[in-house]
Amino acid sequence: MTLCKGRCTKSESTTRHVAYHTGGCYCKICDYYFKKRFLRCPCCNTRVRHSTRSNKRRLESEIARI
Numbered sequence: 001m002t003l004c005k006g007r008c009t010k011s012e013s014t015t016r017h018v019a020y021h022t023g024g025c026y027c028k029i030c031d032y033y034f035k036k037r038f039l040r041c042p043c044c045n046t047r048v049r050h051s052t053r054s055n056k057r058r059l060e061s062e063i064a065r066i
Contacts, residue, residue, distance in 0.1 A: 004030040008043035011036065025050050 012035040014024060019033040025048040026033050027041040034048070041048050 003044045003046070005043050008032045008034070008041060011042065020051055023050075 008027065008030045009032075011032075014022075014033050014035045016026065016033055018024070019026060019035065022035070023037050024033060024035050025038055027044065027046060027048045029044050029046050030041055032041075032043075037050065038048055040046060
């Protein structure tokens, strides 16, 4: 990708399942799974994904209660 500057490789990488289960995130532009939780990718400054689309594995403590 042209927007990826290669800075993301300085952070620890992990697999998709482990990243979402332990609270990590994923940058779709850099195609990189981070172990740490970021709001934006430290490499390309794009918003990152924090969970799967279905959210089936979300913990009860993370669910907002009304």
